[in-house]
Amino acid sequence: MNNLKSTILITGGAGFIGSNFIHYYMKQHPHVNLLNIDKLTYAGSMENLIEVEGKDNYQFIHGDITHESLLNNIFRNYDIKGVIHFAAESHVDRSIKDSRAFIESNVLGTMTLLQAAREDWEKKGELSNRRFYQISTDEVYGTLGAEGKFTEQTPYNPRNPYSASKAGANLLVRSFGYTYGMNVVISSSSNNFGPRQHLEKLIPTIISNALAGTQIPIYGDGENVRDWLYVEDHCRALEVIYHHGQSLETYNVGGSNERTNIVIAEQICGILDSLKPELRKRLNLNSFKDLIRFTEDRKGHDRRYAVDDSKLKSELGWKPKEDFDTGLQKTVEWYVNQWNLQPNR
Numbered sequence: 001m002n003n004l005k006s007t008i009l010i011t012g013g014a015g016f017i018g019s020n021f022i023h024y025y026m027k028q029h030p031h032v033n034l035l036n037i038d039k040l041t042y043a044g045s046m047e048n049l050i051e052v053e054g055k056d057n058y059q060f061i062h063g064d065i066t067h068e069s070l071l072n073n074i075f076r077n078y079d080i081k082g083v084i085h086f087a088a089e090s091h092v093d094r095s096i097k098d099s100r101a102f103i104e105s106n107v108l109g110t111m112t113l114l115q116a117a118r119e120d121w122e123k124k125g126e127l128s129n130r131r132f133y134q135i136s137t138d139e140v141y142g143t144l145g146a147e148g149k150f151t152e153q154t155p156y157n158p159r160n161p162y163s164a165s166k167a168g169a170n171l172l173v174r175s176f177g178y179t180y181g182m183n184v185v186i187s188s189s190s191n192n193f194g195p196r197q198h199l200e201k202l203i204p205t206i207i208s209n210a211l212a213g214t215q216i217p218i219y220g221d222g223e224n225v226r227d228w229l230y231v232e233d234h235c236r237a238l239e240v241i242y243h244h245g246q247s248l249e250t251y252n253v254g255g256s257n258e259r260t261n262i263v264i265a266e267q268i269c270g271i272l273d274s275l276k277p278e279l280r281k282r283l284n285l286n287s288f289k290d291l292i293r294f295t296e297d298r299k300g301h302d303r304r305y306a307v308d309d310s311k312l313k314s315e316l317g318w319k320p321k322e323d324f325d326t327g328l329q330k331t332v333e334w335y336v337n338q339w340n341l342q343p344n345r
Protein backbone atom coordinates (compact mmCIF):
# COMPACT_ATOMS: atom_id res chain seq x y z
CA MET A 1 0.00 0.00 0.00
CA ASN A 2 1.31 3.46 -0.91
CA ASN A 3 1.54 5.28 2.44
CA LEU A 4 1.24 8.70 0.85
CA LYS A 5 -1.99 8.02 -0.96
CA SER A 6 -5.24 9.11 0.62
CA THR A 7 -5.84 6.64 3.43
CA ILE A 8 -8.87 6.10 5.64
CA LEU A 9 -8.16 4.49 8.99
CA ILE A 10 -10.85 1.95 9.84
CA THR A 11 -10.95 0.68 13.43
CA GLY A 12 -12.60 -2.63 14.31
CA GLY A 13 -12.79 -3.70 10.67
CA ALA A 14 -12.58 -7.42 11.53
CA GLY A 15 -15.93 -7.24 13.30
CA PHE A 16 -19.43 -7.48 11.89
CA ILE A 17 -20.24 -4.00 10.59
CA GLY A 18 -16.62 -2.95 10.01
CA SER A 19 -15.89 -5.92 7.73
CA ASN A 20 -19.11 -5.45 5.80
CA PHE A 21 -18.21 -1.79 5.40
CA ILE A 22 -14.71 -2.60 4.12
CA HIS A 23 -16.16 -4.93 1.47
CA TYR A 24 -18.79 -2.41 0.46
CA TYR A 25 -16.51 0.64 0.44
CA MET A 26 -13.69 -1.02 -1.51
CA LYS A 27 -16.14 -1.90 -4.27
CA GLN A 28 -17.42 1.67 -4.44
CA HIS A 29 -14.02 3.37 -4.07
CA PRO A 30 -11.37 1.08 -5.54
CA HIS A 31 -8.71 3.83 -5.47
CA VAL A 32 -8.89 4.72 -1.79
CA ASN A 33 -6.52 3.03 0.67
CA LEU A 34 -8.10 1.45 3.72
CA LEU A 35 -5.95 0.74 6.75
CA ASN A 36 -7.74 -1.50 9.22
CA ILE A 37 -6.64 -1.67 12.86
CA ASP A 38 -8.27 -4.38 14.93
CA LYS A 39 -7.35 -6.02 18.23
CA LEU A 40 -8.98 -9.28 17.13
CA THR A 41 -10.91 -9.80 20.34
CA TYR A 42 -13.24 -12.84 20.45
CA ALA A 43 -15.56 -10.72 18.24
CA GLY A 44 -13.12 -10.02 15.41
CA SER A 45 -12.23 -12.56 12.76
CA MET A 46 -9.76 -12.49 9.89
CA GLU A 47 -12.15 -14.79 8.03
CA ASN A 48 -14.42 -11.78 7.64
CA LEU A 49 -11.74 -10.19 5.47
CA ILE A 50 -10.45 -13.06 3.32
CA GLU A 51 -11.76 -11.49 0.09
CA VAL A 52 -9.80 -8.25 0.58
CA GLU A 53 -6.53 -9.63 1.94
CA GLY A 54 -3.62 -8.99 -0.41
CA LYS A 55 -5.37 -6.16 -2.29
CA ASP A 56 -3.05 -3.21 -3.07
CA ASN A 57 -5.25 -0.67 -1.36
CA TYR A 58 -5.95 -2.62 1.84
CA GLN A 59 -3.75 -3.24 4.86
CA PHE A 60 -4.37 -4.79 8.25
CA ILE A 61 -2.69 -3.88 11.53
CA HIS A 62 -3.24 -6.15 14.50
CA GLY A 63 -3.43 -3.65 17.35
CA ASP A 64 -5.35 -2.06 20.16
CA ILE A 65 -6.76 1.47 19.90
CA THR A 66 -5.88 2.13 23.53
CA HIS A 67 -2.16 1.96 22.63
CA GLU A 68 -1.11 5.55 22.22
CA SER A 69 2.34 4.95 20.72
CA LEU A 70 0.95 2.53 18.13
CA LEU A 71 -1.64 5.08 17.04
CA ASN A 72 0.94 7.87 16.92
CA ASN A 73 3.13 5.68 14.69
CA ILE A 74 0.21 5.00 12.38
CA PHE A 75 -0.52 8.71 11.99
CA ARG A 76 3.20 9.38 11.45
CA ASN A 77 3.63 6.64 8.84
CA TYR A 78 0.43 7.09 6.85
CA ASP A 79 -1.35 10.14 5.56
CA ILE A 80 -4.64 9.48 7.34
CA LYS A 81 -7.33 11.61 5.72
CA GLY A 82 -10.12 10.32 7.90
CA VAL A 83 -11.00 7.87 10.64
CA ILE A 84 -14.09 5.65 10.64
CA HIS A 85 -14.29 4.32 14.15
CA PHE A 86 -16.13 1.01 14.59
CA ALA A 87 -13.89 -0.67 17.21
CA ALA A 88 -15.79 -1.39 20.39
CA GLU A 89 -16.89 -4.02 22.80
CA SER A 90 -20.41 -4.43 21.50
CA HIS A 91 -22.37 -7.03 23.43
CA VAL A 92 -24.78 -5.73 26.08
CA ASP A 93 -24.91 -9.04 28.00
CA ARG A 94 -21.13 -9.09 28.40
CA SER A 95 -21.17 -5.48 29.63
CA ILE A 96 -23.68 -6.47 32.31
CA LYS A 97 -21.38 -9.25 33.53
CA ASP A 98 -18.23 -7.07 33.49
CA SER A 99 -17.98 -3.57 32.08
CA ARG A 100 -14.23 -2.96 32.38
CA ALA A 101 -13.33 -3.87 28.78
CA PHE A 102 -16.18 -1.62 27.61
CA ILE A 103 -14.75 1.41 29.36
CA GLU A 104 -11.24 0.56 28.17
CA SER A 105 -12.00 0.04 24.48
CA ASN A 106 -15.06 2.21 24.00
CA VAL A 107 -14.18 5.23 26.15
CA LEU A 108 -10.39 5.17 26.63
CA GLY A 109 -9.86 3.76 23.13
CA THR A 110 -11.97 6.50 21.54
CA MET A 111 -10.16 9.18 23.52
CA THR A 112 -6.75 7.78 22.52
CA LEU A 113 -7.76 7.70 18.88
CA LEU A 114 -9.17 11.23 19.01
CA GLN A 115 -5.97 12.47 20.61
CA ALA A 116 -3.72 10.83 18.00
CA ALA A 117 -5.83 12.19 15.13
CA ARG A 118 -5.97 15.65 16.64
CA GLU A 119 -2.21 15.90 17.17
CA ASP A 120 -1.41 14.79 13.64
CA TRP A 121 -4.05 16.88 11.89
CA GLU A 122 -3.27 19.95 13.98
CA LYS A 123 0.41 19.74 12.95
CA LYS A 124 -0.64 19.53 9.32
CA GLY A 125 -3.11 22.42 9.66
CA GLU A 126 -5.86 20.02 8.62
CA LEU A 127 -7.92 19.77 11.80
CA SER A 128 -11.11 21.11 10.30
CA ASN A 129 -10.71 19.33 6.94
CA ARG A 130 -10.00 15.75 7.90
CA ARG A 131 -12.83 13.75 9.34
CA PHE A 132 -13.36 11.71 12.48
CA TYR A 133 -16.47 9.57 12.18
CA GLN A 134 -17.84 7.88 15.29
CA ILE A 135 -20.10 4.87 14.71
CA SER A 136 -22.67 4.70 17.46
CA THR A 137 -25.93 3.15 18.48
CA ASP A 138 -29.52 4.14 19.19
CA GLU A 139 -29.07 2.51 22.61
CA VAL A 140 -27.46 5.73 23.87
CA TYR A 141 -30.94 7.29 23.93
CA GLY A 142 -32.38 4.81 26.43
CA THR A 143 -35.69 3.05 26.04
CA LEU A 144 -39.11 3.88 24.56
CA GLY A 145 -42.69 3.01 25.44
CA ALA A 146 -45.15 1.85 22.81
CA GLU A 147 -45.11 5.21 20.99
CA GLY A 148 -42.55 7.66 19.62
CA LYS A 149 -39.05 7.49 18.18
CA PHE A 150 -35.63 8.77 19.14
CA THR A 151 -34.58 11.88 17.25
CA GLU A 152 -31.09 13.39 17.17
CA GLN A 153 -32.32 15.82 19.87
CA THR A 154 -33.35 13.08 22.30
CA PRO A 155 -31.13 13.45 25.38
CA TYR A 156 -28.79 10.55 26.09
CA ASN A 157 -30.15 8.20 28.74
CA PRO A 158 -28.09 5.01 28.49
CA ARG A 159 -29.34 2.21 30.73
CA ASN A 160 -26.68 -0.50 30.50
CA PRO A 161 -22.87 -0.33 30.70
CA TYR A 162 -22.46 -0.90 26.93
CA SER A 163 -24.72 2.01 25.98
CA ALA A 164 -23.22 4.16 28.74
CA SER A 165 -19.74 3.56 27.31
CA LYS A 166 -20.93 4.43 23.80
CA ALA A 167 -22.68 7.59 25.06
CA GLY A 168 -19.49 8.59 26.89
CA ALA A 169 -17.46 8.05 23.73
CA ASN A 170 -19.91 10.11 21.67
CA LEU A 171 -19.65 13.00 24.14
CA LEU A 172 -15.86 12.88 23.92
CA VAL A 173 -16.05 12.95 20.12
CA ARG A 174 -18.34 15.97 20.22
CA SER A 175 -16.12 17.68 22.77
CA PHE A 176 -13.14 17.38 20.41
CA GLY A 177 -15.27 19.10 17.77
CA TYR A 178 -16.20 21.99 20.07
CA THR A 179 -12.89 22.34 21.90
CA TYR A 180 -10.38 21.93 19.07
CA GLY A 181 -12.50 22.62 15.99
CA MET A 182 -12.00 19.04 14.85
CA ASN A 183 -14.25 17.86 12.02
CA VAL A 184 -16.33 15.19 13.77
CA VAL A 185 -19.55 13.44 12.86
CA ILE A 186 -21.58 10.77 14.68
CA SER A 187 -24.23 8.34 13.55
CA SER A 188 -26.50 6.30 15.79
CA SER A 189 -28.03 3.29 14.15
CA SER A 190 -30.56 0.71 15.11
CA ASN A 191 -29.81 -3.04 15.35
CA ASN A 192 -27.98 -4.39 12.32
CA PHE A 193 -28.42 -7.82 10.81
CA GLY A 194 -26.75 -9.63 7.94
CA PRO A 195 -23.72 -11.81 7.17
CA ARG A 196 -20.60 -12.00 9.37
CA GLN A 197 -22.23 -11.17 12.70
CA HIS A 198 -20.87 -12.97 15.77
CA LEU A 199 -22.96 -15.97 16.84
CA GLU A 200 -23.62 -14.43 20.28
CA LYS A 201 -26.04 -11.83 18.84
CA LEU A 202 -29.80 -12.45 18.61
CA ILE A 203 -30.33 -13.42 14.96
CA PRO A 204 -27.19 -15.60 14.60
CA THR A 205 -27.99 -17.26 17.95
CA ILE A 206 -31.48 -18.17 16.77
CA ILE A 207 -30.14 -19.60 13.49
CA SER A 208 -27.17 -21.48 14.95
CA ASN A 209 -29.12 -22.98 17.86
CA ALA A 210 -31.86 -24.11 15.49
CA LEU A 211 -29.29 -25.76 13.20
CA ALA A 212 -27.68 -27.44 16.20
CA GLY A 213 -31.09 -28.64 17.38
CA THR A 214 -30.66 -26.89 20.75
CA GLN A 215 -33.08 -24.61 22.55
CA ILE A 216 -33.52 -21.10 21.17
CA PRO A 217 -33.45 -18.74 24.19
CA ILE A 218 -35.68 -15.67 24.04
CA TYR A 219 -35.52 -13.19 26.90
CA GLY A 220 -38.59 -12.49 29.06
CA ASP A 221 -41.91 -12.51 27.19
CA GLY A 222 -40.26 -12.02 23.79
CA GLU A 223 -42.12 -8.72 23.31
CA ASN A 224 -39.08 -6.40 23.37
CA VAL A 225 -39.00 -4.42 20.15
CA ARG A 226 -35.96 -3.55 18.05
CA ASP A 227 -35.77 -1.77 14.72
CA TRP A 228 -33.71 -3.87 12.28
CA LEU A 229 -31.38 -2.43 9.65
CA TYR A 230 -29.79 -4.61 6.97
CA VAL A 231 -26.03 -4.17 7.31
CA GLU A 232 -25.45 -3.23 3.66
CA ASP A 233 -28.03 -0.45 3.96
CA HIS A 234 -26.10 0.73 7.01
CA CYS A 235 -22.89 0.67 4.96
CA ARG A 236 -24.53 2.92 2.34
CA ALA A 237 -25.54 5.33 5.11
CA LEU A 238 -22.01 5.27 6.56
CA GLU A 239 -20.55 6.12 3.15
CA VAL A 240 -22.88 9.07 2.61
CA ILE A 241 -22.42 10.40 6.16
CA TYR A 242 -18.63 10.07 6.00
CA HIS A 243 -18.50 12.02 2.75
CA HIS A 244 -21.37 14.48 3.11
CA GLY A 245 -22.46 14.69 6.76
CA GLN A 246 -22.05 18.08 8.45
CA SER A 247 -19.37 18.47 11.09
CA LEU A 248 -20.62 18.25 14.69
CA GLU A 249 -23.89 16.72 13.54
CA THR A 250 -25.44 13.40 14.51
CA TYR A 251 -27.46 11.31 12.06
CA ASN A 252 -29.81 8.56 13.13
CA VAL A 253 -29.91 5.52 10.85
CA GLY A 254 -32.92 3.21 11.05
CA GLY A 255 -34.37 0.33 9.13
CA SER A 256 -38.09 1.10 9.64
CA ASN A 257 -38.45 -2.57 10.57
CA GLU A 258 -39.72 -2.72 14.13
CA ARG A 259 -40.17 -6.32 15.23
CA THR A 260 -40.55 -8.10 18.56
CA ASN A 261 -37.90 -10.70 19.36
CA ILE A 262 -40.45 -13.51 19.28
CA VAL A 263 -41.69 -12.51 15.82
CA ILE A 264 -38.08 -12.53 14.55
CA ALA A 265 -37.44 -15.96 16.08
CA GLU A 266 -40.59 -17.42 14.55
CA GLN A 267 -39.85 -15.95 11.14
CA ILE A 268 -36.32 -17.37 11.15
CA CYS A 269 -37.65 -20.78 12.18
CA GLY A 270 -40.16 -20.60 9.31
CA ILE A 271 -37.34 -19.89 6.83
CA LEU A 272 -35.33 -22.80 8.24
CA ASP A 273 -38.35 -25.11 7.99
CA SER A 274 -38.26 -24.61 4.23
CA LEU A 275 -34.46 -24.50 3.84
CA LYS A 276 -33.67 -27.54 6.04
CA PRO A 277 -36.67 -29.93 5.98
CA GLU A 278 -34.45 -33.03 6.27
CA LEU A 279 -32.68 -31.66 9.33
CA ARG A 280 -36.03 -30.74 10.91
CA LYS A 281 -37.24 -34.31 10.41
CA ARG A 282 -33.98 -35.77 11.75
CA LEU A 283 -34.40 -33.63 14.89
CA ASN A 284 -37.99 -34.88 15.29
CA LEU A 285 -39.47 -31.41 15.13
CA ASN A 286 -42.74 -30.27 13.59
CA SER A 287 -41.08 -26.91 13.16
CA PHE A 288 -37.83 -25.32 14.37
CA LYS A 289 -40.23 -23.11 16.37
CA ASP A 290 -40.55 -26.04 18.82
CA LEU A 291 -37.03 -25.16 20.03
CA ILE A 292 -38.01 -21.65 21.22
CA ARG A 293 -37.86 -21.21 25.02
CA PHE A 294 -38.52 -18.08 27.05
CA THR A 295 -35.75 -17.43 29.58
CA GLU A 296 -35.25 -15.09 32.52
CA ASP A 297 -35.20 -11.52 31.23
CA ARG A 298 -31.97 -9.56 30.71
CA LYS A 299 -31.31 -7.18 33.62
CA GLY A 300 -32.56 -3.67 32.78
CA HIS A 301 -33.79 -4.91 29.40
CA ASP A 302 -34.80 -1.87 27.33
CA ARG A 303 -38.33 -2.41 26.03
CA ARG A 304 -38.29 -0.72 22.68
CA TYR A 305 -35.90 1.18 20.41
CA ALA A 306 -36.89 3.03 17.26
CA VAL A 307 -35.17 5.93 15.52
CA ASP A 308 -36.46 8.80 13.49
CA ASP A 309 -34.00 8.98 10.59
CA SER A 310 -35.80 11.64 8.56
CA LYS A 311 -32.78 13.99 8.88
CA LEU A 312 -30.50 11.51 7.09
CA LYS A 313 -33.14 10.90 4.45
CA SER A 314 -34.03 14.52 3.76
CA GLU A 315 -30.58 16.11 4.11
CA LEU A 316 -28.34 13.40 2.63
CA GLY A 317 -30.80 11.51 0.43
CA TRP A 318 -30.21 8.06 1.97
CA LYS A 319 -32.86 5.40 2.06
CA PRO A 320 -32.64 1.69 2.83
CA LYS A 321 -32.84 -0.60 -0.21
CA GLU A 322 -33.30 -3.99 1.40
CA ASP A 323 -36.75 -5.24 2.32
CA PHE A 324 -36.73 -6.83 5.80
CA ASP A 325 -38.07 -10.21 4.62
CA THR A 326 -35.57 -10.57 1.76
CA GLY A 327 -32.72 -9.34 4.01
CA LEU A 328 -33.62 -11.92 6.63
CA GLN A 329 -33.90 -14.68 4.02
CA LYS A 330 -30.41 -13.78 2.67
CA THR A 331 -29.02 -13.66 6.20
CA VAL A 332 -30.38 -17.07 7.15
CA GLU A 333 -29.08 -18.52 3.86
CA TRP A 334 -25.62 -17.10 4.57
CA TYR A 335 -25.46 -18.78 7.99
CA VAL A 336 -26.86 -22.02 6.60
CA ASN A 337 -24.12 -22.02 3.93
CA GLN A 338 -21.46 -21.42 6.60
CA TRP A 339 -22.95 -24.28 8.61
CA ASN A 340 -23.03 -26.57 5.55
CA LEU A 341 -19.32 -25.87 4.99
CA GLN A 342 -18.38 -27.24 8.39
CA PRO A 343 -16.96 -30.77 8.45
CA ASN A 344 -19.41 -33.66 9.12
CA ARG A 345 -22.48 -31.84 7.83
Ligand SMILES: NC(=O)c1ccc[n+]([C@@H]2O[C@H](COP(=O)([O-])OP(=O)(O)OC[C@H]3O[C@@H](n4cnc5c(N)ncnc54)[C@H](O)[C@@H]3O)[C@@H](O)[C@H]2O)c1
Pocket residue numbers: 011012013014015016017018037038039040041042043044045063064065066085086087088089090091104105109135136137138166188189190191192193197198
Ligand atom coordinates in the same frame (compact mmCIF):
# COMPACT_ATOMS: atom_id res chain seq x y z
N1 LIG B 1 -24.18 -4.49 15.67
C1 LIG B 1 -25.11 -3.58 15.78
O1 LIG B 1 -26.31 -3.86 15.63
C2 LIG B 1 -24.73 -2.13 16.05
C3 LIG B 1 -25.73 -1.16 16.00
C4 LIG B 1 -25.38 0.16 16.20
C5 LIG B 1 -24.06 0.52 16.42
N2 LIG B 1 -23.11 -0.45 16.48
C6 LIG B 1 -21.72 -0.01 16.69
O2 LIG B 1 -21.00 -0.34 15.51
C7 LIG B 1 -19.66 -0.69 15.84
C8 LIG B 1 -19.34 -2.07 15.29
O3 LIG B 1 -20.26 -3.01 15.84
P1 LIG B 1 -20.16 -4.55 15.47
O4 LIG B 1 -21.49 -5.13 15.70
O5 LIG B 1 -19.50 -4.69 14.16
O6 LIG B 1 -19.18 -5.06 16.63
P2 LIG B 1 -18.30 -6.36 16.69
O7 LIG B 1 -18.25 -6.73 18.13
O8 LIG B 1 -18.76 -7.37 15.70
O9 LIG B 1 -16.85 -5.87 16.21
C9 LIG B 1 -16.06 -5.02 16.99
C10 LIG B 1 -14.63 -5.11 16.45
O10 LIG B 1 -13.83 -4.19 17.22
C11 LIG B 1 -12.62 -4.84 17.56
N3 LIG B 1 -12.12 -4.23 18.81
C12 LIG B 1 -12.69 -4.26 20.03
N4 LIG B 1 -11.93 -3.58 20.91
C13 LIG B 1 -10.86 -3.12 20.22
C14 LIG B 1 -9.72 -2.36 20.58
N5 LIG B 1 -9.51 -1.94 21.84
N6 LIG B 1 -8.82 -2.04 19.63
C15 LIG B 1 -9.00 -2.47 18.34
N7 LIG B 1 -10.05 -3.20 17.95
C16 LIG B 1 -10.97 -3.52 18.88
C17 LIG B 1 -12.98 -6.31 17.73
O11 LIG B 1 -11.87 -7.16 17.60
C18 LIG B 1 -14.00 -6.50 16.61
O12 LIG B 1 -13.38 -6.86 15.40
C19 LIG B 1 -19.56 -0.62 17.37
O13 LIG B 1 -18.99 0.62 17.69
C20 LIG B 1 -21.00 -0.70 17.84
O14 LIG B 1 -21.17 0.02 19.05
C21 LIG B 1 -23.41 -1.77 16.30
